[in-house]
Amino acid sequence: MKVVIPVAGQGTRLRPHTLLRPKMLLPLAGKPILGHIVDTLVAQGIREFVFVVGYLREQIESYIRKHFDIQATFIHQEPPRGLGHAIYLAGEALDAEEPILIVLGDTIFDANLKLVMESPHTTLGVHEVEDPRRFGVAVLDEHGFVKKVVEKPQKIISHLALVGIYWIRRSGTLLSCLKEIIKKDIQKNGEYWLTDGIQMMIDRGEKITVFNVEGWYDCGRKETLLDTHRKILEKMELPQVTFKDSTIIPPVYIHPNAKISRSVIGPFVSIAEDCAITNSVIRDTIIDAHSEVKSLVLSHSIIGHHVRLNGAAQNINVADYSVIDNIK
Numbered sequence: 001m002k003v004v005i006p007v008a009g010q011g012t013r014l015r016p017h018t019l020l021r022p023k024m025l026l027p028l029a030g031k032p033i034l035g036h037i038v039d040t041l042v043a044q045g046i047r048e049f050v051f052v053v054g055y056l057r058e059q060i061e062s063y064i065r066k067h068f069d070i071q072a073t074f075i076h077q078e079p080p081r082g083l084g085h086a087i088y089l090a091g092e093a094l095d096a097e098e099p100i101l102i103v104l105g106d107t108i109f110d111a112n113l114k115l116v117m118e119s120p121h122t123t124l125g126v127h128e129v130e131d132p133r134r135f136g137v138a139v140l141d142e143h144g145f146v147k148k149v150v151e152k153p154q155k156i157i158s159h160l161a162l163v164g165i166y167w168i169r170r171s172g173t174l175l176s177c178l179k180e181i182i183k184k185d186i187q188k189n190g191e192y193w194l195t196d197g198i199q200m201m202i203d204r205g206e207k208i209t210v211f212n213v214e215g216w217y218d219c220g221r222k223e224t225l226l227d228t229h230r231k232i233l234e235k236m237e238l239p240q241v242t243f244k245d246s247t248i249i250p251p252v253y254i255h256p257n258a259k260i261s262r263s264v265i266g267p268f269v270s271i272a273e274d275c276a277i278t279n280s281v282i283r284d285t286i287i288d289a290h291s292e293v294k295s296l297v298l299s300h301s302i303i304g305h306h307v308r309l310n311g312a313a314q315n316i317n318v319a320d321y322s323v324i325d326n327i328k
Contacts, residue, residue, distance in 0.1 A: 001046060001048065001098070001099065001100075001101065001117065002046075002048040002049070002050055002093070002094060002098070002100055002101070003041055003046050003048070003049055003050070003100070003101040003102070003103055004050045004052065004087060004090045004094075004100055004101070004102045004103075005034075005037065005038075005049060005050070005051050005052070005102075005103050005104070005105050006051075006052040006077075006083055006086040006087065006090075006102075006104060006105055007022060007024045007034065007051055007052065007053055007054075007060055007105035008052050008053055008054030008055060008057070008077040008078075008080050008086055009022075009023065009054070009055065009080060009105075009106075010023075010055045010080070011023025011024075011055075011106075013220055013221045013222075014026065014220075014221065014222060014225065016304075017302060017304055020056075021056060021059055022055055022056045022057075022059055022060055023105075023106055023219070024037075024060065024105045024106060025059055025060065025063060026219070026225065026286075026302075027270065027272055027286060027288050027289075028108075028219070028225070028228065028229050028232055028270065028286070029229060029232045029233050029236060029253045029270050030253045030255070030270065030272070032063065033105070033106060033108065033219050034060070034063065034064075034105055035063075035067065036108045036232070037103060037105065037107070037108060037109075038064070038068055038070070040108070040109065040110075041101075041103065041113075042068070042070065044112075044113050044114055045114070046101070046113075047070050047071055048070070048071045049064075049070050049071065049072045049073070050072075050073045050074075050075060050090050050093045050094070051064065051072060051073070051074050051075070051105075052075045052076075052077050052086040052087070052089060052090050053074050053075070053076060053077070054076065054077045054078050054079075054080050055080070057074070057076065060074075061074050073093045075089050075090050075092065075093060076089075077089055080191075081190075081191055081192055082187075082190075082191025082192040082193055082194075083104075083191070083192075083193060083194040084178050084181060084182075084191070084192035084193050084194040084195075084196060084197050085178075085182065085191070085192040087102060087174065087175075087178060087194055087197070088175060088178040088179060088182060088192070091171070091175040091178075094171045094175070095171065096170070096171055096172025096175060097170060097171075097172060098170070098171060099117065099167065099168060099169050099170060099171065100167075100168050100171040100174075101113065101117070101165070101166070101167050101168075102164075102165070102166040102167075102168065102194075103164065103165050103166075104164030104165075106164075106218075106219045106220055107163060107164040107165070107216065107217070107218060107219065108217040108219065108228060108232070109125070109163065109164075109165060109213055109215055109216055109217065110213070110214065110215025110216075111125065111165065111211070111213045111214075111215065113165075113167075115211075116165075116167050116211050117167055119167065119169070119209065119211075120169075121145075121169060121207045121208060121209045122166075122167065122168050122169045122170075122173075122174075122201070122206060122207070122208045122209075123166075123167050123208065123209045123210060123211050124138055124146065124149075124162055124165070124166055124167075124198070124208060124209075124210050124211070125162070125163045125164070125165030125166070125210070125211055125212075125213040125216075126138055126160040126161060126162060126163060126210045126211070126212060126213065127160075127161050127163050127212070127213050127214070127216040128159050128160060128161070128212075129159055129161045130159070131156075132153065132156060132158060132159055132160070132161045133152060133153060133154065133156070134152055135152065135161035135162060136149060136150065136151045136152065136161070136162040136195050137149070137150055137153055137157065137158040137159075137160055137161055137162065138158060138160045138162060138210050139157055139158045139160075140158075140160070140210065144209065144210075145207055145208060145209060146198075146202060146208040146209065146210060147202065148199065148202070149162065149195045149198050149199050149202070150195070151188070151193055151195045160210060162195070163213045163216045165213060166194075166198070173201055173204075173206060174197055174198070174201060177197040177198075177200035177201050177204070178192070178194075178197040180200065181196050181197055181200065217231055217232065222302060225286075225302070226284060226286070226300060226302070229268065229270065229286055230268045230284070233251040233252070233253060233267075233268055233270070234251055236251070236253070238250065238251055238252070238253055241254050243260045243261070243263075245261060245262050246260045246261065246262060246263045246264065246265065247263075247264045247265070248260075248265050248266055249264070249265065249266030249267045249283075250266060250267060251266070251267055251268065252265055252266040252267065252268070252269045252270070252271070253269070253270040253271070254269075254270075254271045255271060255272050255273040255274075255275070255289075257273055257274060258271045258272070258273065258274070258275045258276070258277070259275070259276045259277070260277050261276075261277070261278045261279070262278060262279050263277050263278065263279060263280045263281065263282065264280075264281045264282070265277065265282050265283075266282075266283060267283060267284070268283060268284045268285075269282050269283060269284070269285050269286075269287070270285075270286045270287065271287045272287060272288050272289040272290075272291075272305070273289045273290070274289055274290045275287055275288075275289065275290065275291050275292065275293075276291075276292045276293075277292075277293050278292075278293070278294045278295070279294055279295045280293050280294065280295060280296045280297065280298065280311075281296075281297045281298070282296075282297075282298045282299075283298070283299050284299050284300050284301075285298045285299065285300070285301040285302070285303065286301075286302045286303065287303040287307075288303060288304050288305035288307075289305040289306075290305050290306045291303055291304070291305055291306060291307040291308070291309075292307070292308045292309070292310075293309045294309065294310045294311065295310060295311045296309055296310075296311035297311075
């Protein structure tokens with residue numbers, strides 16, 4: 001059993017944080033996005049991984065080799081030509097007769113995949129959403145089988161968003177469909193889509209079901225990344241940390257060697273290694289390694305590594321039950 005994780009994208013929606021490193025290595029509560037995903041898969045017994053890499057691939061390969069004792073194969077996709085093309089390239093490391101699990105590299109999840117992999121049919125992870133227009137969706141027939149998959153529908157035809165987890169009962173079936181799509185040059189927005197390959201499987205008579213993924217944490221944009229950060233912190237068993245002249249409001253993750261002085265930290269804050277925070281109030285924020293923050297109020301923020309921020313402290317007397325907005 002192999003899992004294919006496509007991690008070749010440039011993460012343009014998370015710039016400037018992705019200009020110098022892949023999106024999948026952005027930190028969340030003490031480890032990169034990709035670290036959370038691989039940990040979840042390893043905990044469920046998976047040891048064989050195929051990573052489709054491209055943008056800044058050396059960083060991903062180095063991270064995986066350094067932190068995980070797994071059988072890892074790296075396939076290079078250059079230039080990026082879409083998710084369908086990435087999975088097609090991964091075919092060189094797959095056995096066409098065996099099943100595969102595909103997990104997108106920017107989606108953290110909670111699901112019992114052992115039960116999923118016992119399904120007699122190819123099955124797709126879904127999560128019900130109010131507005132599915134920025135996701136791929138699955139449309140079911142009266143028997144509960146998928147009759148159509150549509151990428152980013154302009155009209156609401158289903159509320160079952162595809163979460164980026166696909167269990168393919170026989171990898172060769174999908175690969176043959178993707179091969180035909182590429183041969184016929186069926187592109188959309190300059191890319192070969194995985195959903196087109198899955199739709200071709202359905203059109204050829206493949207029975208495909210869905211399974212519900214309640215714990216689905218999207219990391220594709222700043223807003224969803226911070227929302228995922230909050231949910232992960234709430235789930236984690238975090239050690240109690242104290243600093244003699246600061247207030248810590250959980251849940252927070254603070255690396256053991258970070259220095260906190262005369263500050264209020266939390267809730268929903270991650271502070272990585274070798275950071276120094278002084279005279280600041282910080283909530284709902286991710287601060288990456290080797291960064292320094294002085295005399296600032298930060299909220300709903302993402303701070304990269306090796307950053308220095310130095311603000312101007314305020315001197316304010318505020319009585320109980322007061323509300324003050326837009327302090328500058």
